[in-house]
Amino acid sequence: MASLVQKLGKAVKQVTKNRGSNWWYTPHMAAASRAITERIPLVDFVLDVRDARIPLSSECEQLRNYLPSSRHIIVLNKTDLANRSLTKEWMSFFKEEKCLAFGVNSHNKENIKEFLNFLQARVRELKKMDLSGHTITLMLVGIPNVGKSALANALHQVGRISAAEKGKLKHAVVSPHPGETKNITSFKIASHPNIYVLDTPGVLPPEVTDDSVCSKLALTGAIRDCVVGEIELAQYFLSILSLSDEYKKWGKLLFLEHGQASTNQGASILASSEFGKRQDRQYPTDHTQDFIVNNVRRTLCEALTSFAGNVESEEDLAHLTKVEFKVLQRVFHLPVESDEENYGRVATKLLNLYRTGRLGHYTLDPVPKSARCNSFEML
Numbered sequence: 001m002a003s004l005v006q007k008l009g010k011a012v013k014q015v016t017k018n019r020g021s022n023w024w025y026t027p028h029m030a031a032a033s034r035a036i037t038e039r040i041p042l043v044d045f046v047l048d049v050r051d052a053r054i055p056l057s058s059e060c061e062q063l064r065n066y067l068p069s070s071r072h073i074i075v076l077n078k079t080d081l082a083n084r085s086l087t088k089e090w091m092s093f094f095k096e097e098k099c100l101a102f103g104v105n106s107h108n109k110e111n112i113k114e115f116l117n118f119l120q121a122r123v124r125e126l127k128k129m130d131l132s133g134h135t136i137t138l139m140l141v142g143i144p145n146v147g148k149s150a151l152a153n154a155l156h157q158v159g160r161i162s163a164a165e166k167g168k169l170k171h172a173v174v175s176p177h178p179g180e181t182k183n184i185t186s187f188k189i190a191s192h193p194n195i196y197v198l199d200t201p202g203v204l205p206p207e208v209t210d211d212s213v214c215s216k217l218a219l220t221g222a223i224r225d226c227v228v229g230e231i232e233l234a235q236y237f238l239s240i241l242s243l244s245d246e247y248k249k250w251g252k253l254l255f256l257e258h259g260q261a262s263t264n265q266g267a268s269i270l271a272s273s274e275f276g277k278r279q280d281r282q283y284p285t286d287h288t289q290d291f292i293v294n295n296v297r298r299t300l301c302e303a304l305t306s307f308a309g310n311v312e313s314e315e316d317l318a319h320l321t322k323v324e325f326k327v328l329q330r331v332f333h334l335p336v337e338s339d340e341e342n343y344g345r346v347a348t349k350l351l352n353l354y355r356t357g358r359l360g361h362y363t364l365d366p367v368p369k370s371a372r373c374n375s376f377e378m379l
Contacts, residue, residue: 001239003314008218008236009211011228016207024204024227032201035184036141037062043198044126045119049075049142049151052082052103055090056365057216060142061205070122074101075115075140077147080108081355086363093367106150112158120190127193136195137186144202145221152187152199159189216364221355234347237354238300238321242311246360247304250297287332287349293358295331296350300359303327 015024040046046066051058055076066072074094079087087103094101102118105111123136140148185199204222208214218228219236241247286292303324309316325343332349334342353359 001236001243001314001317004232004236004239005215006211008228008232009214011232012208012214012218012223013211015227029201029203032184033062033203036139036200036203039139039184039198040066040141043137043139045071045073045122045136045138047073047075047138047140047197049077049140049146049148051146051220051222052076052079052087052090053220053363054216054365055363056368057213058143058146058220058222060203062203063141068097068099070100070125072100073119073122074099075151076101076103077106077151079103079111080105081357081361083361083363086367089367090363090365104151106147106154109154109158112154116155116158116189119195123190123193123195136193137198138189138195139198139200141200142202143204143217143222146202148202149199152185152197155189155197156187159195219354219364225351230347230351231343234325234350235321237350238324239317240362240364241300241359242304242317242320244360244362246362247297247301249360250301251305285333287353288356288358292331293353296328296353297359299327299331300324 018024040062046063048060048063050060055074063072076082076087076090091101091103100122102115104115119138126136140152142148183201186196187199189195189197202222208217214223215236217223218225219233219240225233287296303320307316307320307323309320311317311320325346328346328350329342332346334345350359354362
């Protein structure tokens, strides 16, 4: 997989070198970066939003020079897409580093309520030191597509409901594509005291030199797919899947499904009628439907378990990836065309399923083994 990571990294770095790029560190992004830097000393709390799948790779470069404090809170967003046990390990790591941290899923209201309570507790601690009645402001800061806008919307909605405040709810633009937030917007999330959260545009550094970081940022959607290519990203994901234990869970589920099917043979008439009803609601072209997702899991599991090569070998892994692309064409019910044309469609669908958690939960950044790592010495 090393050569693929190097290829992805080279593509990203080539774009960063092109100062005329219409996407990477544009004049708009540079202006947003300056505006954020100017506001950091003026706000009460900085919420350092990161992707829970890449807690280190998604660190915002602007915040590296800020020492751990009660006003700098690391927020691991998208915990629903990350490996749960590794997220716990990352939280323990941050605790050892004396960094305040909280894991959130912006689509889970109960989790957002817990996070809001956590923030209000930090505000009460601040009020003990500062008795003035000024409005509290929190600022969300992070790279593109870590879910800052979704988090701002969730806090605004839950906070307004909790305070029983009437009025029209504001909505930040939420998109699966990075770079959609253009301006700094304020959202009220609590009363008594009034607390506002600022949603800011995602900002990337002028350049990224590490190939592994570039690859992870691209796969998780922090960098637009067109920068490196969807096929290459899908190959990268399949390599990660092949080297993980995630597909083994699908094997167990398939065994249970087959076992359950054999015990229900006596109800074949009822089952066939129910199947007919289900067929009316099934659309083979919609890759997000459960029966398609299950077929994708089963197909990938069968390809991996029957593979006789060595997944640790670059050559063997590349061959396995080609086999997986071929069999997935049938699973996605793609028309018979050239492999090159269908590979792009397979890649698009596969990346969508990965990024929505339908193909497992992966944390791509390993937890540092040492007591302190260089990146956090400057946190």
